Amino acid sequence: MAVTDLPLVAMLKTRLHWHQTRQKLLAETGANADTPGFKPKELKAPGLAPARGAAAVSVERTNAAHLSLAAARPGEDAVLASRFEVTPSGNAVSLEDEMMKVSQNQSDYQLAASLYQKSLQMLRTAVGRGK
Amino acid sequence: MPTTAFAAGAYAATQGLAGLGQARKPAAAGAAGGEFGALLQGAVDGFAQSGRKAEAQALAAAAGKADVVDVVTAVAESEAALETLVAVRDRVIAAYEEIMRMPI
Amino acid sequence: MDFLKTISVAASGLKVQSRRRRLIAGNIANADSTAEKPGVDPYRRKIPTFGRRFDRELEAQVVELGRVKPDPTAFRTKYEPGHPAADAQGEVKLPNVNPVIETMDMREAQRSYEANLNLITATRRMITRTLEILRV
Numbered sequence: 001m002a003v004t005d006l007p008l009v010a011m012l013k014t015r016l017h018w019h020q021t022r023q024k025l026l027a028e029t030g031a032n033a034d035t036p037g038f039k040p041k042e043l044k045a046p047g048l049a050p051a052r053g054a055a056a057v058s059v060e061r062t063n064a065a066h067l068s069l070a071a072a073r074p075g076e077d078a079v080l081a082s083r084f085e086v087t088p089s090g091n092a093v094s095l096e097d098e099m100m101k102v103s104q105n106q107s108d109y110q111l112a113a114s115l116y117q118k119s120l121q122m123l124r125t126a127v128g129r130g131k
Numbered sequence: 132m133p134t135t136a137f138a139a140g141a142y143a144a145t146q147g148l149a150g151l152g153q154a155r156k157p158a159a160a161g162a163a164g165g166e167f168g169a170l171l172q173g174a175v176d177g178f179a180q181s182g183r184k185a186e187a188q189a190l191a192a193a194a195g196k197a198d199v200v201d202v203v204t205a206v207a208e209s210e211a212a213l214e215t216l217v218a219v220r221d222r223v224i225a226a227y228e229e230i231m232r233m234p235i
Numbered sequence: 236m237d238f239l240k241t242i243s244v245a246a247s248g249l250k251v252q253s254r255r256r257r258l259i260a261g262n263i264a265n266a267d268s269t270a271e272k273p274g275v276d277p278y279r280r281k282i283p284t285f286g287r288r289f290d291r292e293l294e295a296q297v298v299e300l301g302r303v304k305p306d307p308t309a310f311r312t313k314y315e316p317g318h319p320a321a322d323a324q325g326e327v328k329l330p331n332v333n334p335v336i337e338t339m340d341m342r343e344a345q346r347s348y349e350a351n352l353n354l355i356t357a358t359r360r361m362i363t364r365t366l367e368i369l370r371v
Binding site: 033110 | 238244247251295298346350360365368
Binding site: 005013016020116120124 | 177198200204207208210211214215218219
């Protein structure tokens with residue numbers, strides 16, 4: 001009966017983590033725009049399977065030395081350890097493309113956060129104590 | 132946030148109320164008391180679980196090591212679980228009192 | 236933490252682009268700096284190099300300014316016999332700086348700087364929105 005069992009809430013939480021991770025990748029790409037030999041990376045879309053333990057998100061990394069997101073963050077449900085698959089992004093991307101992606105990522109994140117907040121508020125209203 | 136553990140313990144005690152109802156009116160309230168008890172137990176468990184997570188996240192945040200998304204979602208969900216628990220508890224108590232008021 | 240790491244990564248970009256701009260500004264300022272006497276080279280254009288380093292704590296690749304390289308392009312020469320640095324043929328060596336190219340480089344460095352800054356602003360907004368989930 002835990003509230004985290006609700007698939008919508010869990011899915012939105014996964015999205016929040018995904019966009020957060022993507023922001024870091026975009027920062028890397030932007031900072032290394034002039035670095036020779038740097039290959040921009042991208043995140044694969046997260047597996048949004050509503051099944052509990054939505055670890056449809058896998059652990060692969062193209063290079064073991066890179067980006068391995070911390071597995072067990074304190075207190076986090078081990079089943080939902082969120083790691084996202086990173087893939088090389090193809091040819092060098094232009095600065096404008098990157099800035100557009102950043103802007104898109106930001107609003108997607110804000111949307112997911114709003115929906116997450118609303119879902120919890122609706123839940124609280126349903127039990128009769130919502131704000 | 133240690134109060135979450137305290138609160139969880141306090142609410143765990145209230146589920147004894149459902150057990151009381153069961154003893155007094157075995158026929159009518161027996162089945163109902165069992166269901167109420169299970170419901171409340173479920174709410175307490177759910178809250179205890181998310182409350183623990185939220186507390187751990189808050190500690191990590193205080194130590195400067197936590198992911199802000201983790202902290203915020205853990206606390207928000209813990210709050211929702213707590214309100215669910217309180218709502219269930221109130222309903223259980225109201226139902227119990229109503230049953231007790233019934234003339235034998 | 237991830238958001239804060241993101242900001243650190245972008246900050247490394249800011250630092251690098253900022254120093255790059257200063258380098259370019261130095262080139263522009265010295266575009267006409269000839270030598271004092273003949274036989275001595277005038278100002279030689281400086282080129283920044285970029286390196287990347289994997290930061291373990293941030294779990295990301297940050298950028299760093301590498302060595303500043305001197306541009307090996309040959310110097311321009313101008314015929315000006317009265318100049319203190321004129322050689323036997325009256326030729327004066329001028330810095331190998333092309334102001335047009337430097338201006339373009341400067342604009343590009345500025346744009347990269349602003350792109351990193353934009354990202355930091357966007358990340359801050361995401362953090363704020365996250366905290367708002369808990370409000371009330």
